[in-house]
Amino acid sequence: MKHAERSQERDIVTSPTVKTRVAVSTLNQWALDFEGNRDRIIESIKQAKEQGAKMRVGSELETTGYSCEDHFLESDTTDLAFDVLADIIESGVTDDIFCVIGVPVMHEGARYNCDAYVLNGTIYGFKAKKHLANDGNYYEPRWFTAWSKDRELEDFILPPRLERLTKQKIVPIGDFVIQTNDTILGSEKCEEMFVPNNPGIDMALDGVEIFANGSDSHWEVGKLQNRVRKIFRTTESSGGIYIYANSVGGDGGRMLKDGSSLIIQNNTVLAQAPQFTLDTVTSTVATANLTAVRSYRSVAGSARVQADKSKSYPRILVPFDMGLEAPTELPTEPVEPIFLTRAEEIAKGPALWMWDYLRRSGASGFFLPLSGGLDSGSVNALVGSMCHMVIDAVQEGNKEVLADIRRIVADEDYIPTDPRELAGRISVTCYMKGPASSGKTESRAAMLAREVGSDHFVADIEPMVREFRETMRKIFGWELRFEHEGGTRAEDLALQNIQARVRMALAYLQAQTYRVSKGRNDNFLLVLGSANVDEANRGYFTKYDCSSADINPIGGLAKKDLRIFAEYAAEKFAYTTLKGIIADKPTAELRPDSPDGHQQTDEEDMGFTYDELGEVASLRKEERLGPVSMFQRLVELWGPHTEKGMSIEAIENKVKYFHVMYAINRHKLTTLTPAVHAVGYSPDDNRFDQRPFLIPKNWSYQFKKIDRLAREYEKDFR
Structure with a gap:
């Protein structure tokens, strides 16, 4: 391709009605799975062509998988990505x-x-991302450079294999648009849609009519609505056909991609891919009306003025007709976007993440310590939800899911038809009865396991706990006691913690040997954790206890969300035992009842209700408030003048207590089991919530200011 061609412009050939058919690919890619990624890309292009599409848009970094992280720093990764492009x-x-x-x-x-723009075996250019994601879960500037040369091109020399295949030596790289015989194409990538002045607006003012957005956007509960709003921001103001490609599934990290790729024209949705699908390749196609785009733009006088003044992008000429040679074909009718309920998202999102981890890890199933409480009960219900999704996919003819489940259960003829029967093959639960365990939780664990279909056991850990107490008696010369037995607070906590840690060790022992007990010596089970995000923020868990696991499906979910999901699962899947679990006060059952019958409860131990913890954690992370500003904000939200009606002193005490306990327990968060990211206030230390793990626990300077403010507020509210 000659440099001179890029600087030329030509008039768009118009006809009374110009229609085009475009496709968006929703792929379940996997970091560093170059062969699998290549094959899924090829299959998606084939499907798009079979449906008559003129253009196919794939997700961000689909050749490598988005979550390669520091593997992007290895030359192998970019070299192999070009090999994949050559294969395609x-x-x-x-x-x-x-x-x-x-x-x-x-x-x-x-x-x-x-983005590589490819047609008929020719690479027409590499469009470089200008705005890199650098917050929350994203660290793109660690691996990539933002293209800073606005609307400029440079020459890129192709590697030898691509040069031989394409008969090209140099192709353009940079910031440009594509001009075909009958329209203009442009693209922006993921984060660029979210920046205040997104490139799509500038491209629209320069005549771009079809926008491609290859994205890899992670799931958070309710995030899809925000994505749709962002796309509408471009198409409502400037018109256009917007093709938004998002990947789906877990590609090797903590983030889940939820799919739901979109084709939008002007301010309406033409087509939407399914959210949380188990299909690894989904091709969504729509017939769009370019004439309608031009008509939409023609009535916006101010936009025409801005377009006249806009700076032009370099245009690369592509001799290709995007218009259809089918004048009688009708454009696709608009549809209403589909948004799942909060409960439906929680039922499907973590279940999809678990499925991808299970099928790619080589494990034969899951092992879950099932306590009879809401957290582990929700995880068990999510396993059941996953089984329902697997069977739905098999019944819809998904051969890949069928092959995966046959490999997992080691039965090449197996066809799953019953979610409970499937759960019985891949899900093992165990109620680990300790000194403070109750008959009620033991019974509920057994009933829920039966409803889900899990293979369930009961293990008595009390003899092991007694052995630890006896060992410590021999070491110290005196016996550790709970507080109600006359022991200290330190002894009480130590005796609670050893029960939790015994459960962790026993869980892994069972997970590694369960298959042996069934006469098989060929695999292992993944241990599932069940600590929720609220308890993690408060540090209310034992380090290296049974919350330490291989993966944690609910580690990014709040207690209030688990209640919502449990109510849904009780009705949707007939896991009716969850109703009784929801009604009870959560308890760790690690401390025996006191002589007066007082029972341990989580909220009493934590000093907060779960709803309060969720609100405090959101203020800390999402609103970025430290102790002083959090106190001031909570006075506005919880103070004497509000419906909650909490006193200034009570708010002061809660803020101080939260931060003291957060500082004391911050080190625990460095050991959190990998969990699917689901909410914006996750304390995941490994990538999302970057903070030191040794913090002054007295917060003396901050607390002194809170003291002064509290006295002032108390005067104001008298």
Whole structure:
């Protein structure tokens, strides 16, 4: 391709009604799975062509998988991504379809996150991402360089294999748009849609009519609505056909991608891919009306003025007709976007993440310490939800899911038809009875396991706990006692913690040997954790207890969300035991009842209700409030003048207590079991919530200011 071609512009050929058919691919890619990623991309392009699409858009970095993280720093990763791109071109699938393929590119010592524009085996350019995600879960500037040369191109020299295949030596890289015979195409990537002045607006003012957005956006409960609003921001103001590709599934990290790729025209949705699908390749196609886009833009006088003044992008000419040669074909009718309820999202999101981890890890199923409480009960119900999703996929003809489940259960003829029967093959639960365990929780654990279908056991850990107490008596010369037995607070906590840690050790022992007990010596079970996000923020868990596991499906979910899900699962899946569990006060059952019958409860131990903890944690993380500003905000939310009616002194005490306990327990968060990210106030130390793990627990300077403010507030409220 000659440099001179890029600087030329030509008039768009118009006709009374110009329609085009476009496809968006929703792929379940996996970091570093180059062969699998390649095959899914090729299959998606084939499906798009079979449905008559003129253009196919894939997700961000689909050749490598988005979550390669520091593997992007290895030259292998970019080199192999180009091998994948060469494989795709060599397969011939890009003939007669304009493909947007996500690929990392190393150019002149800098690594760029790019879209490769490919048609008929020719690479027309690499569009580089200008705005990199650098907050929350994202650290793109660690691996990539933002393209800073606005609307400029440079020459990129293709590696030898691509040069031989494409008969090209140099292709453009940078910030440009594509001009076909009958329309103009442009693209922005994921984060660029969320920035205040997104490139899509500038491209629209320069005549771009079809926008591609190869994204890899993670799931949070309720986030899809925000994505749709962001796309509408571009198309409502400027018109256009917006093709938003999002991947689906867990690609090797803590984030889950929820799919739901979209094709939007002007301010309406033409097509939407399913959310949380188990299909690894989904092709969604719509017939869009370019004439309607032009008509939409023609009535906006102020937009026309801005377009006249806008700076032009370099245009790369592509001799290709995007319009359909089918004048009688009707455009796709708009549809209402589908948004799942909060309960439905929680039922499907973590279940999909668990499924991907299970099928890719080589494990034969899950092992869960089942306490009879809401947290572990919710995890067991999520296993059941996953089984329902697997059977639905098999009944819909998904051969890949069928092959995966046959491999997991080691039965090449198996066809799952009953969720309970499937759970019995891949889910093992155990109630680990300790000195403070009750008959009620033991019974509920057994009933819930039966409703889900899990293979359930009961283990008595009291003899092991007695042995630890006896060992400590021999070491110290005196016996450890609970507080109600006359012991100290330190002894009481130590005796609670040893029960929890015994359960962890026993869980892993059972997970590693369960298959042996069934006459098999071929695999292992993944241990599931069941600590919720509220308890993690408060530090209300034992370090290296049974919350320490291989993965934790609810580690990013609040207690209030677990209640919502449990109510849903009780009705949807007939897990009716959950109703009784919801009604009870949560308890760890680690401390025996006192002589007066007082029972341990979680909220009493924590000094907060779960709802209060969720609100405090959200203020800490999402609103970025420290102790002083949190106190001031909580006076507004909880103070004497509010419905909650809490005194200034009570708010002061809660804020101080939370931060003292947070500081004391911060070290625990460095050991949190990997959990699916689900809410914006997760304390996940490993990537989302970066803070030191040794903090002054007295917060003396901050607390002195709170003291002064509290006295002032008390005067104001008298």
